[in-house]
Amino acid sequence: QVQLVESGGGLVQAGGSLRLSCAASGSTFFLNSDTIAWFRQAPGKEREFVAVIRTSGSVVGYGDSVKGRFTIGRDVAKNTVYLQMNSLKPEDTAVYYCAFKWGPTAAGTPSTSYSYWGQGTQVTVSS
Numbered sequence: 452q453v454q455l456v457e458s459g460g461g462l463v464q465a466g467g468s469l470r471l472s473c474a475a476s477g478s479t480f481f482l483n484s485d486t487i488a489w490f491r492q493a494p495g496k497e498r499e500f501v502a503v504i505r506t507s508g509s510v511v512g513y514g515d516s517v518k519g520r521f522t523i524g525r526d527v528a529k530n531t532v533y534l535q536m537n538s539l540k541p542e543d544t545a546v547y548y549c550a551f552k553w554g555p556t557a558a559g560t561p562s563t564s565y566s567y568w569g570q571g572t573q574v575t576v577s578s
Contacts, residue, residue: 453477453551453567460547460572463539469574471534472526473549486511486552487532489523490562491545491574498562501547504532505555512558516542539576546571 459471473487488503502523503511510523522535532549550565 455569
């Protein structure tokens with residue numbers, strides 16, 4: 452069983468930055484080549500892939516809408532995966548979720564492939 456808890460969301464003006472964290476517990480999966488991803492969902496829209504990383508720390512990829520602005524990484528000391536979001540736009544407003552999947556995966560793998568999810572954290576970008 453894997454538990455995921457997101458934090459770091461909030462309200463920010465367009466052009467600003469936020470850093471989200473995903474704290475994982477319940478397994479020693481960080482020793483294996485499993486996968487953690489960030490997704491987001493805006494009101495009335497489908498859940499959208501944002502970024503994905505292997506638990507080894509190897510970055511797999513980003514969604515097209517966030518490339519060049521967002522960075523996914525692993526904080527080994529804190530045993531978390533972070534999402535650094537820069538140059539935020541109003542269209543980035545959404546609930547952001549981290550998700551875990553056993554084994555490696557490719558960027559853009561559907562959200563239905565992920566077995567464990569956090570509760571989400573709200574990010575609101577004002578214009």
